[in-house]
Amino acid sequence: MEGPVKTHATCPECGSKDAFSWYEKGKGYCHGGCGGKWIVTEDYIDPKRKEPSGFTYNDIRGLDPKIAERFGIVIHTDEKGKPFRYAFKYPNNTKYRGYHDKTFWFKEAGIRILDFFGPPVNPASSKRLYITEGEFDAASLYQSMDSTWPVLSLPSASIGDDFVKKQYDFLNSFQEIVYAGELDKAGKKAADRLYKALPHKFYYIPLTKWKDANEAIQAGDQAELKWTALRPQRWTPDNFFCSDNQIEAILKEENPYEYVPTGIEELDAKIRGIVKGGLTFLMAPPGSGKTEIFRKLETDLLQNSTAKVGLLHMEEQKSTTYRAMATYKLGINVRTKEDAAENKISEEEVIKAAQEIAQGDRTIVFEMKSGDDPMEIVNYVRLAASVYGANYVFVDHVQRLAYMGGVEGATNVLTKVASNLAQIAKELNIGVIMISHINEDGHTKYAKSLEEEAIMLIKIERDKESTDEEISNTTQFFVTKNRPFSKLGYAGAVYYDPKTTIISEAKL
Numbered sequence: 001m002e003g004p005v006k007t008h009a010t011c012p013e014c015g016s017k018d019a020f021s022w023y024e025k026g027k028g029y030c031h032g033g034c035g036g037k038w039i040v041t042e043d044y045i046d047p048k049r050k051e052p053s054g055f056t057y058n059d060i061r062g063l064d065p066k067i068a069e070r071f072g073i074v075i076h077t078d079e080k081g082k083p084f085r086y087a088f089k090y091p092n093n094t095k096y097r098g099y100h101d102k103t104f105w106f107k108e109a110g111i112r113i114l115d116f117f118g119p120p121v122n123p124a125s126s127k128r129l130y131i132t133e134g135e136f137d138a139a140s141l142y143q144s145m146d147s148t149w150p151v152l153s154l155p156s157a158s159i160g161d162d163f164v165k166k167q168y169d170f171l172n173s174f175q176e177i178v179y180a181g182e183l184d185k186a187g188k189k190a191a192d193r194l195y196k197a198l199p200h201k202f203y204y205i206p207l208t209k210w211k212d213a214n215e216a217i218q219a220g221d222q223a224e225l226k227w228t229a230l231r232p233q234r235w236t237p238d239n240f241f242c243s244d245n246q247i248e249a250i251l252k253e254e255n256p257y258e259y260v261p262t263g264i265e266e267l268d269a270k271i272r273g274i275v276k277g278g279l280t281f282l283m284a285p286p287g288s289g290k291t292e293i294f295r296k297l298e299t300d301l302l303q304n305s306t307a308k309v310g311l312l313h314m315e316e317q318k319s320t321t322y323r324a325m326a327t328y329k330l331g332i333n334v335r336t337k338e339d340a341a342e343n344k345i346s347e348e349e350v351i352k353a354a355q356e357i358a359q360g361d362r363t364i365v366f367e368m369k370s371g372d373d374p375m376e377i378v379n380y381v382r383l384a385a386s387v388y389g390a391n392y393v394f395v396d397h398v399q400r401l402a403y404m405g406g407v408e409g410a411t412n413v414l415t416k417v418a419s420n421l422a423q424i425a426k427e428l429n430i431g432v433i434m435i436s437h438i439n440e441d442g443h444t445k446y447a448k449s450l451e452e453e454a455i456m457l458i459k460i461e462r463d464k465e466s467t468d469e470e471i472s473n474t475t476q477f478f479v480t481k482n483r484p485f486s487k488l489g490y491a492g493a494v495y496y497d498p499k500t501t502i503i504s505e506a507k508l
Contacts, residue, residue, distance in 0.1 A: 004029075005022055005023065006101065011030040011032055011034060014032060014034045016033040017032075019032030020100075050084055053077060053081075056083075058075075060075060061140075062217040064143055067147070070119055070139075071119060071142070072087075072088060072119075074086070075087075085099050090115055092111065093113060112162070113155040113156075114155075116153060116154065116155070116167065117152060117153040118152040121150040123173035123174055127175040127176060128149060128175065128177075129150050129176070129178070130150065131153070131180065131194070132151065132153045132154070133181030133182055134153055134212060136214040137180065137181070137212045138153035140214040143222070144216070144222045144226045145229055157186035157190040164194070165388065168197060172198060172201075177194065178232040180229065182207070182212050191235065197387050202234070203233060205228055207228070209221070256277065257278075258275070258429070259271075259274060259276065260273045260301055260392075261273040262300060263505075265492065266491055266492025267477050269487075269491070270479045270485075270489070270491040271456060271479060271487070274301065275455065276391065277425060277426055277429055277431070278422060278425050278456070278483070279433075279455060279456075280454065280455065281435075281436045281451065282433065282435050283438050283444065283458065284461070284462075285437065288462050291396055293494070294313075294394055302363060303328075307391040308362050310365075310366065310381070310385070310388070310394065311365045312380070312393070312394065313396045314400040315400060320335070323350065325354050325357045328502060329356055329357040331502065332345060333499065334353075335501055361389070364390050366380055368401075368404070375413070378420040381395075385424070385430045392433060393431070395432065398418075415449045418453040419453055422453040422454075438459075454481060455481075456481060458477055458491070459477075459480055460475050461475070469498075473495055474496075475495075475503075476492070476493040477492055477494075478490055479491045493505070493507075
């Protein structure tokens with residue numbers, strides 16, 4: 001006989017879990033309570049193909065029928081009234097799971113599930129939201145807490161950026177988010193993902209006695225689960241390491257100072273590229289062409305890597321940012337509508353070029369809002385990285401934050417901003433690249449301490465007063481701090497073409 005078509009099923013005769021193998025319709029072998037024997041039954045049903053003849057909310061894994069109905073958890077039954085699958089109603093789809101095994105599938109295949117499972121929750125009605133990893137667990141936890149706190153389930157432990165992005169505002173409207181899922185590898189990964197998006201609101205329930213909430217109520221421990229759930233603990237990521245296994249894992253999984261080359265050969269010879277894990281400051285007096293250097297770095301990252309890039313240009317409109325990107329894509333100046341028309345480039349071509357280089361969500365353009373506290377930049381950078389997936393975030397320019405908060409407290413503001421962003425860059429392994437104006441003494445304007453927070457300092461020099469056009473449009477790089485790779489000194493030059501408004505490497 002050929003091998004089994006399904007294993008680790010529940011025996012239809014003795015009920016042993018994970019001990020039965022189906023070999024064909026109606027015939028299988030039990031390794032469990034039946035003592036090892038063949039079972040022949042005409043009651044076998046392929047749960048994916050069978051249409052239900054009835055349904056019930058009764059006898060669902062310890063759930064009160066009214067709770068099961070409220071959560072949209074139902075058992076489908078066949079023409080003999082025997083259960084063959086569970087159904088879980090999501091907002092835009094239905095998830096099914098075999099009654100005798102753990103196979104699951106969706107009614108509408110191919111549709112991404114970006115919604116929570118559970119009854120609608122009004123954030124205004126509760127300061128706290130509980131989140132589980134599974135549908136049964138959500139209903140079980142809700143039941144254990146006497147239906148007093150809202151509980152929702154993740155569609156799976158493998159949630160991604162799109163799920164967090166869609167649900168971020170909803171989750172952020174609560175004072176506390178309490179994770180009540182399994183803390184196995186998959187569950188911990190889901191919890192860490194949510195924690196990174198909402199670190200100050202995230203708590204968890206230590207389910208040390210049970211695998212999950214449904215196991216607790218099936219074991220008759222509903223009251224104990226309730227009191228455990230009502231005393232959540234603040235989530236703390238693993239940040240202490242002291243074993244051989246942890247050392248091995250760290251060395252295998254972490255790659256310190258990852259980078260993407262800038263494409264400027266002499267600069268890359270010194271710094272290798274745009275580096276993750278810290279702050280990079282591009283430093284020069286106002287009017288030295290730093291923003292155009294940023295354009296070059298940003299567009300090269302988008303064209304020559306798969307990195308996602310966050311852009312905050314505080315002194316220009318968003319259309320200016322996108323038009324500059326289109327200019328680099330086309331190789332022709334289209335920075336204004338007049339420039340595009342003069343160069344015989346239609347607005348449709350400009351739009352297409354900007355879209356092609358931005359590549360949808362690979363480019364995350366954001367802005368400071370009117371009235372924002374300067375420290376809000378810290379939350380925006382975290383949001384760009386943890387929710388939108390940015391690998392690098394460019395900020396042009398940091399002194400603008402001081403102007404927003406009032407220059408009398410500029411040093412304090414910029415010091416706080418830099419120290420917080422440095423920590424985020426390390427924690428999330430992203431690169432934060434900032435433009436910084438300097439004083440006449442060559443140090444960061446308003447806050448020399450910014451230089452201490454950086455892992456990379458690159459000063460640029462341009463003789464903009466020169467009557468020689470080539471000299472006045474040439475910018476030279478000097479690396480004055482290089483924590484990752486140590487190399488300092490002259491690091492090449494770039495030339496700004498006034499006609500195309502594009503920067504390219506210069507050979508001096």
